[in-house]
Amino acid sequence: MRWLLGAIVLLVIGIVFQLGLLVYSMYALLGVILLSRWLARTWIESVDAQRDSNRLIAEIGDRVAVIVDLQNTSGMPIPWLLVEDSVPRDALSSKPPKLKVDGQRVALLQVGPRGQKSLRYQVTFSMRGYYQIGPLMIESGDLFGLHRRFRVVTEPHFVMVYPKVIPLAGYELASRRPIGEIRMAHRLFEDPTRLAGVREYQRGDSFNRIHWKATARTGKLHSRIYDPSTVAGSTIILDFHRAMYPAQGEPYRSELAITTVASLANAVSQLGQQIGLVTNGRDAADRVREEGWKRDFRTRDAVKQSVGMRAANDRLQPVIVPTQRGYEQFQRIRESLARLELTDGLSFSELLLEATSRLPRDATVVAVLGDVTTESAIALGNLRRSGFAVSAIVVLQSGEASLGSAEGTRFLDADGMVDKIGRLIAEGIEVRHIDNEAAISDLCSRQLIH
Secondary structure (H helix, E strand, O other): OHHHHHHHHHHHHHHHOOOHHHHHHHHHHHHHHHHHHHHHHHHHHOEEEEEEEOOOEEOOOOEEEEEEEEEEOOOOOEEEEEEEEOOOHHHHHOOOOOEEEEEOOEEEEEEOOOOEEEEEEEEEEOOOEEEEEOOEEEEEEOOOOOOEEEEEOOOOEEEEEOOOOOOOOOOOOOOOOOOOOEEOOOOOOEEEEEEEEEEEOOOOOOHHHEOHHHHHHHOOOEEEEEEEOEEOOEEEEEOOEHHHOOHHHOOHHHHHHHHHHHHHHHHHHHOOOOEEEEEOOEEHHHHOOOOOOOOEEOOHHHHHHHHOOOOOOOOOOOEEEEEEOOHHHHHHHHHHHHHEEOEOOOOHHHHHHHHHHHOOOOOEEEEEEOOOOHHHHHHHHHHHHOOOOEEEEEEOOOOOOOOOOHHHHHHHHHHOHHHHHHHHHHOOOEEEEEOOHHHHHOOOOOOOOO
């Protein structure tokens, strides 16, 4: 635009002062400027592209192939075209990197009339998550360097990478003794298939409770006594507030918490028991842009700021997968965990206040915590006192030793973790702690809840 305005001003000066050579030069310059603008726009608008990916769901360590086909739809050659298929920058720059790219993702191409070009690369995912692949950004311009045009020509693809699932040692399906099943402390329900004994008939007993053999033998009415029902299944409550996972332990601790939840959910689901998930983390799908992909831009920075996933998310509602049975239920939980991100929204105590009314009382509440605050301990204690069966799993920093060793106690005392776990124990909540994936495998070698 500056070149154009300058040429027009000089042209006017040349005409006013009758400077023929200047007028001729400005006419030539204006012609070059207008021609270059037309060529840059024609070349950039003549490009069409399509991206193909061999899959949109992956496991940690999988390689996903991406092919981007470009076509020049005009009869004019494009002398230069800079193309870049975008991937999340934070995923590449994080330590350790969440993904690795092998192949040609960025290229400078020359495309002939009606010609075609392709980009081929592979993405290896080393961490679970919800990753945006694309859109494709292209840049072209005139041969004089006077004009450059930028454009986004494809919509992105989103690849969901599932969290790791670790088999739990000592988790025998036939024994039915793991996390989700305990004896009720209060006889809120009785199991008519489990006879505990016989007592004399009391007013209000239903006729189907009468034990006729004992009645005939003694000449007095007797009623059956049944064992209290067991609590089958679990509702896992994951605290995924950013303040509970200090930066020095990231991303290890938060990913260990996700792996713990996924492994527990898988084990309980395989038993045929009900399983559910409640968390204060945010869903990465809430940050996906739904429009504005195919646009023209003036600068490369404007392109990159407009095509990525939104950074802000003001969601304050918890992510809830209702407690149910079935293999599909575990898949729903695993998908939610794959997209889950740390948030600075609801605290753990606020999460419990919001979700308690939706927690089923016939399922054990298992809280997975990155840290233990006084508020979270009191909230779990109140939940237990209201009649829920509650247990807690605390995720420690990598390398922390067992609470049973003197070295581990000294290490934990530096962070005050012994006192923090003591808060849960004081509330009558049984606590387990883990600091590595091997500890997850041994988590249910004994009963978690007695």
